[in-house]
Amino acid sequence: xxxxxxxxxxxxxxxxxxxxxxxxxxxxxxxxxxxxxxxxxxxxxxxxxxxxxxxxxxxxxxxxxxxxxxxxxxxxxxxxxxxxxxxxxxxxxxxxxxxxxxxxxxxxxxxxxxxxxxxxxxxxxxxxxxxxxxxxxxxxxxxxxxxxxxxxxxxxxxxxxxxxxxxxxxxxxxxxxxxxxxxxxxxxxxxxxxxxxxxxxxxxxxxxxxxxxxxxxxxxxxxxxxxxxxxxxxxxxxxxxxxxxxxxxxxxxxxxxxxxxxxxxxxxxxxxxxxxxxxxxxxxxxxxxxxxxxxxxxxxxxxxxxxxxxxxxxxxxxxxxxxxxxxxxxxxxxxxxxxxxxxxxxxxxxxxxxxxxxxxxxxxxxxxxx
Amino acid sequence: xxxxxxxxxxxxxxxxxxxxxxxxxxxxxxxxxxxxxxxxxxxxxxxxxxxxxxxxxxxxxxxxxxxxxxxxxxxxxxxxxxxxxxxxxxxxxxxxxxxxxxxxxxxxxxxxxxxxxxxxxxxxxxxxxxxxxxxxxxxxxxxxxxxxxxxxxxxxxxxxxxxxxxxxxxxxxxxxxxxxxxxxxxxxxxxxxxxxxxxxxxxxxxxxxxxxxxxxxxxxxxxxxxxxxxxxxxxxxxxxxxxxxxxxxxxxxxxxxxxxxxxxxxxxxxxxxxxxxxxxxxxxxxxxxxxxxxxxxxxxxxxxxxxxxxxxxxxxxxxxxxxxxxxxxxxxxxxxxxxxxxxxxxxxxxxxxxxxxxxxxxxxxxxxxxxxxxxxxxxxxxxxxxxxxxxxxxxxxxxxxxxxxxxxxxxxxxxxxxxxxxxxxxxxxxxxxxxxxxxxxxxxxxxxxxxxxxxxxxxxxxxxxxxxxx
Numbered sequence: 001x002x003x004x005x006x007x008x009x010x011x012x013x014x015x016x017x018x019x020x021x022x023x024x025x026x027x028x029x030x031x032x033x034x035x036x037x038x039x040x041x042x043x044x045x046x047x048x049x050x051x052x053x054x055x056x057x058x059x060x061x062x063x064x065x066x067x068x069x070x071x072x073x074x075x076x077x078x079x080x081x082x083x084x085x086x087x088x089x090x091x092x093x094x095x096x097x098x099x100x101x102x103x104x105x106x107x108x109x110x111x112x113x114x115x116x117x118x119x120x121x122x123x124x125x126x127x128x129x130x131x132x133x134x135x136x137x138x139x140x141x142x143x144x145x146x147x148x149x150x151x152x153x154x155x156x157x158x159x160x161x162x163x164x165x166x167x168x169x170x171x172x173x174x175x176x177x178x179x180x181x182x183x184x185x186x187x188x189x190x191x192x193x194x195x196x197x198x199x200x201x202x203x204x205x206x207x208x209x210x211x212x213x214x215x216x217x218x219x220x221x222x223x224x225x226x227x228x229x230x231x232x233x234x235x236x237x238x239x240x241x242x243x244x245x246x247x248x249x250x251x252x253x254x255x256x257x258x259x260x261x262x263x264x265x266x267x268x269x270x271x272x273x274x275x276x277x278x279x280x281x282x283x284x285x286x287x288x289x290x291x292x293x294x295x296x297x298x299x300x301x302x303x304x305x306x307x308x309x310x311x312x313x314x315x316x317x318x319x320x321x322x323x324x325x326x327x328x329x330x331x332x333x334x335x336x337x338x339x340x341x342x343x344x345x346x347x348x349x350x351x352x353x354x355x356x357x358x359x360x361x362x363x364x365x366x367x368x369x370x
Numbered sequence: 371x372x373x374x375x376x377x378x379x380x381x382x383x384x385x386x387x388x389x390x391x392x393x394x395x396x397x398x399x400x401x402x403x404x405x406x407x408x409x410x411x412x413x414x415x416x417x418x419x420x421x422x423x424x425x426x427x428x429x430x431x432x433x434x435x436x437x438x439x440x441x442x443x444x445x446x447x448x449x450x451x452x453x454x455x456x457x458x459x460x461x462x463x464x465x466x467x468x469x470x471x472x473x474x475x476x477x478x479x480x481x482x483x484x485x486x487x488x489x490x491x492x493x494x495x496x497x498x499x500x501x502x503x504x505x506x507x508x509x510x511x512x513x514x515x516x517x518x519x520x521x522x523x524x525x526x527x528x529x530x531x532x533x534x535x536x537x538x539x540x541x542x543x544x545x546x547x548x549x550x551x552x553x554x555x556x557x558x559x560x561x562x563x564x565x566x567x568x569x570x571x572x573x574x575x576x577x578x579x580x581x582x583x584x585x586x587x588x589x590x591x592x593x594x595x596x597x598x599x600x601x602x603x604x605x606x607x608x609x610x611x612x613x614x615x616x617x618x619x620x621x622x623x624x625x626x627x628x629x630x631x632x633x634x635x636x637x638x639x640x641x642x643x644x645x646x647x648x649x650x651x652x653x654x655x656x657x658x659x660x661x662x663x664x665x666x667x668x669x670x671x672x673x674x675x676x677x678x679x680x681x682x683x684x685x686x687x688x689x690x691x692x693x694x695x696x697x698x699x700x701x702x703x704x705x706x707x708x709x710x711x712x713x714x715x716x717x718x719x720x721x722x723x724x725x726x727x728x729x730x731x732x733x734x735x736x737x738x739x740x741x742x743x744x745x746x747x748x749x750x751x752x753x754x755x756x757x758x759x760x761x762x763x764x765x766x767x768x769x770x771x772x773x774x775x776x777x778x779x780x781x782x783x784x785x786x787x788x789x790x791x792x793x794x795x796x797x798x799x800x801x802x803x804x805x806x807x808x809x810x811x812x813x814x815x816x817x818x819x820x821x822x823x824x825x826x827x828x829x830x831x832x833x834x835x836x837x838x839x840x
Contacts, residue, residue, distance in 0.1 A: 123777075127781065130784055144805035265669050265670040
């Protein structure tokens with residue numbers, strides 16, 4: 001276990017809080033508003049409820065992991081080498097596809113907001129380099145940066161949402177569930193791709209320093225993150241009503257509303273710039289996890305993050321150069337929904353059990369002096 | 371015989387050195403004295419060695435000479451030629467007989483007076499500063515720490531300079547592992563010469579950090595003692611008025627010597643100002659370039675019109691314009707440091723009036739860029755120990771911001787923060803108590819709580835005694 005990757009439970013909570021918003025307050029609100037109108041916040045709430053249950057199970061697994069076994073060790077001991085490799089492949093595809101969707105929405109945000117129409121490759125290379133550098137310095141560094149910036153990032157989001165929050169009429173969300181409970185539940189399942197940000201915790205299972213309180217810090221951060229995302233979604237839908245499916249980049253539109261009646265310049269872009277740091281952190285974390293998948297898949301024992309592996313992951317991100325993400329992503333999600341759901345929602349439920357078994361196996365091996 | 375061998379070797383080593391004085395005295399037994407003229411005090415040699423030897427007529431052994439005649443405060447045994455060379459070059463007078471040898475402290479006390487250090491001027495508080503003499507510096511520390519727990523470990527470093535170094539700490543507060551680690555590192559230093567403590571500081575940073583300094587330095591004994599009371603270790607180097615303190619946290623750069631003699635609220639305000647100044651200094655030029663080149667919509671309309679009016683005739687792009695301002699500023703700063711103080715004032719005037727004003731009037735540089743550059747430059751001096759590094763960072767971020775826009779600035783900031791938070795020296799995280807978050811240590815970080823409420827020692831600094839009192 002590398003010391004530089006050691007993280008505390010509270011740091012996990014902070015990172016989760018920061019990365020939860022990501023695309024959820026950028027392109028997701030418009031996507032979901034297209035399907036269920038003003039009930040989109042209910043889809044989000046429902047998805048967060050699934051996430052909450054799964055996160056609790058993952059944390060339980062972390063607590064049971066007394067032997068500090070790595071995620072892959074747990075998989076090896078319970079579902080065998082082949083099974084674990086299949087899981088890792090699914091995770092790798094999930095991380096890369098989420099990276100692409102995240103980067104793509106960020107790219108569009110920059111193009112729309114800051115009028116920077118740079119090339120896609122030129123856009124992703126600096127982000128990849130920063131991610132590589134961060135991974136080199138250890139996951140602990142990423143967690144500490146999160147701790148350092150959490151207050152100003154959360155404040156920047158709240159600053160954007162605060163003004164419209166008092167301008168909108170919440171009664172316009174009534175009647176609740178107008179789209180129909182079935183449809184809302186269906187949408188929460190079909191859009192599960194955008195959720196379950198807690199999956200990065202799997203790849204830190206052996207390096208998390210467990211203290212007495214493991215559930216409360218992480219769950220509190222999760223609930224705060226979920227609340228921010230849901231409120232932002234509500235504000236967006238209320239501000240733009242039937243136009244919200246066309247508004248696309250929710251956060252920017254909310255910012256635009258906040259400054260529309262002032263002549264003080266687009267100060268919302270500054271707060272947006274601060275918030276982007278959390279998106280950068282999310283990119284870094286997903287890069288880190290994708291890299292871990294590759295290391296474990298090919299049995300690489302790298303003391304440091306390997307540059308070639310990193311280059312390979314970066315190469316996969318050039319996909320948007322050849323295909324339209326807007327067109328391909330829905331089909332891709334449709335095809336991959338079942339394998340992704342397995343690792344997003346089924347695996348967490350099994351993890352405490354598997355962790356317990358693998359820890360007992362490890363302990364008995366140690367006891368036998370093997 | 372052994373002593374005679376040492377004497378012979380010493381005479382061979384210094385035979386061509388005119389300042390090495392050898393003298394034979396008969397006081398019942400044959401005694402040979404060796405001293406280094408430039409390092410010894412004649413009066414001390416006369417009082418502590420020669421006079422007693424002259425009055426002692428019938429000595430029978432060197433041991434007897436040592437017991438009866440040595441009125442010197444410090445007398446040390448000579449066991450081998452290396453010890454002899456070290457003592458000899460430090461100003462001791464060597465006394466050789468047929469059956470033994472010893473050295474008497476006759477060091478001369480050359481050096482400047484204790485004055486207020488020019489780098490740490492204070493309005494309130496003690497004005498004493500360290501000097502170049504190790505002994506005086508230790509005295510300044512000892513004067514404030516009248517306790518048996520104040521410990522010193524001595525070492526000698528430098529193949530040719532044989533510089534004396536003292537590692538000082540409070541035994542009941544400092545973590546012994548840290549002390550041992552520092553002593554070990556000092557003993558492992560292989561260097562020709564140590565001319566200042568900054569030579570040693572490079573060796574005490576195991577990770578050889580490129581950008582930020584990792585070893586604290588102070589010229590004030592009250593600060594050194596305050597740091598020792600928090601569990602830090604001080605390294606005093608002979609010939610240097612700068613005492614090193616370890617482990618070192620970045621937040622220490624925000625703290626000024628006078629902070630502890632002021633009201634806590636005023637201190638908090640001052641530190642917050644310093645922090646804001648530093649952030650602005652590093653980011654303001656880059657943000658100005660970004661906003662002007664790519665994201666001018668962020669700037670309020672009236673302000674934007676003013677800027678556009680002031681910059682419309684400038685032949686350079688905002689990035690080039692700002693780079694010119696920053697580089698000119700750095701050239702002036704560097705020249706100002708090297709100039710004698712009287713000429714320095716003239717240089718500042720030339721820089722400010724001739725270069726700045728003339729460049730603006732000639733339409734080469736816009737007034738907003740000069741203002742931003744100047745504000746940023748002045749802000750750097752609120753953290754005087756890091757001026758060069760911060761200046762380098764602001765140039766780099768401005769360049770990246772000019773090429774990549776606001777994304778470049780964001781990525782630069784994230785990369786710098788990742789680098790800073792990953793640094794750790796002697797088990798102390800560089801950005802503590804903020805990353806990692808150590809709430810208890812925030813009593814004296816950017817904010818400061820009144821001294822009466824600071825009950826615990828900082829947890830970010832390894833120590834064995836958590837509470838300051840009680």
